[in-house]
Amino acid sequence: xxxxxxxxxxxxxxxxxxxxxxxxxxxxxxxxxxxxxxxxxxxxxxxxxxxxxxxxxxxxxxxxxxxxxxxxxxxxxxxxxxxxxxxxxxxxxxxxxxxxxxxxxxxxxxxxxxxxxxxxxxxxxxxxxxxxxxxxxxxxxxxxxxxxxxxxxxxxxxxxxxxxxxxxxxxxxx
Amino acid sequence: xxxxxxxxxxxxxxxxxxxxxxxxxxxxxxxxxxxxxxxxxxxxxxxxxxxxxxxxxxxxxxxxxxxxxxxxxxxxxxxxxxxxxxxxxxxxxxxxxxxxxxxxxxxxxxxxxxxxxxxxxxxxxxxxxxxxxxxxxxxxxxxxxxxxxxxxxxxxxxxxxxxxxxxxxxxxxx
Numbered sequence: 126x127x128x129x130x131x132x133x134x135x136x137x138x139x140x141x142x143x144x145x146x147x148x149x150x151x152x153x154x155x156x157x158x159x160x161x162x163x164x165x166x167x168x169x170x171x172x173x174x175x176x177x178x179x180x181x182x183x184x185x186x187x188x189x190x191x192x193x194x195x196x197x198x199x200x201x202x203x204x205x206x207x208x209x210x211x212x213x214x215x216x217x218x219x220x221x222x223x224x225x226x227x228x229x230x231x232x233x234x235x236x237x238x239x240x241x242x243x244x245x246x247x248x249x250x251x252x253x254x255x256x257x258x259x260x261x262x263x264x265x266x267x268x269x270x271x272x273x274x275x276x277x278x279x280x281x282x283x284x285x286x287x288x289x290x291x292x293x294x295x296x297x298x299x
Numbered sequence: 300x301x302x303x304x305x306x307x308x309x310x311x312x313x314x315x316x317x318x319x320x321x322x323x324x325x326x327x328x329x330x331x332x333x334x335x336x337x338x339x340x341x342x343x344x345x346x347x348x349x350x351x352x353x354x355x356x357x358x359x360x361x362x363x364x365x366x367x368x369x370x371x372x373x374x375x376x377x378x379x380x381x382x383x384x385x386x387x388x389x390x391x392x393x394x395x396x397x398x399x400x401x402x403x404x405x406x407x408x409x410x411x412x413x414x415x416x417x418x419x420x421x422x423x424x425x426x427x428x429x430x431x432x433x434x435x436x437x438x439x440x441x442x443x444x445x446x447x448x449x450x451x452x453x454x455x456x457x458x459x460x461x462x463x464x465x466x467x468x469x470x471x472x473x
Contacts, residue, residue, distance in 0.1 A: 228368070228374065272463075276468070293467015295458060295462050296443075
């Protein structure tokens, strides 16, 4: 019980951005990005679903019906996207979203960074952005389900696996 | 990846109740309930928060601000309650709720059965009711975070811990 309840007993007040777009300085390796590139984060939900599908294709995810993806985005508590901006053009290079009860718990789903932009600290930057947004809403439990190969990545972000023996469980039909 | 995507590829159509209240025959031991008792399940959200707090107190949960509990209930995808009905009186004896993106994922939180009614199969009946409701909405991933002493209970309900090495993880501030 203590574990569930002690988080954020004195929540830090984090200012939220006034506009959905927010620029952040990210240490992205210079090898694939010119000096004129900017990395921009957004909570804007009006994402081109085909562009998102392309991003998910790039990391090998199975395709999902766009109708359902649209519904899931509409009903997510937080939708976070990461963009490479060059002059007037922007390219979707990262995405994450979270479900929540708007009070206690949030669960992060569908975290993706385009392979061309992996290994540059951008996944970490995206997650930091997501966590900052969730904390600013006074969400006290932030959870996710991590595939084995990203468990260590989330550990470095401060996530704990099975704290106090609490197990993530999944139900599927018999 | 296959694990996340293969569930419910052919979703079974489950009829939802027309009214929020639904009676179910539950094999509850006869030692504490008279033959005139009925166990009733509901998805009605208009739950007396003090009655809910009393139920959570009875299982030893830490108190939470009612303002936040109210908000969490409002923003949950599913709110399930279990009642003992005697004549014109009903008593809240169980509760569970789920967050969801209304499309792919749902996460069950705050599952509680009053100690006087534990060990009678009512927790199982409540969870069956929750799962039926979630399936009727075509939710394909049903997840939860189980405290160590209830992991086996959820296993008997068909939940799997760490399937394919997927770990439930929690974030807390540094």
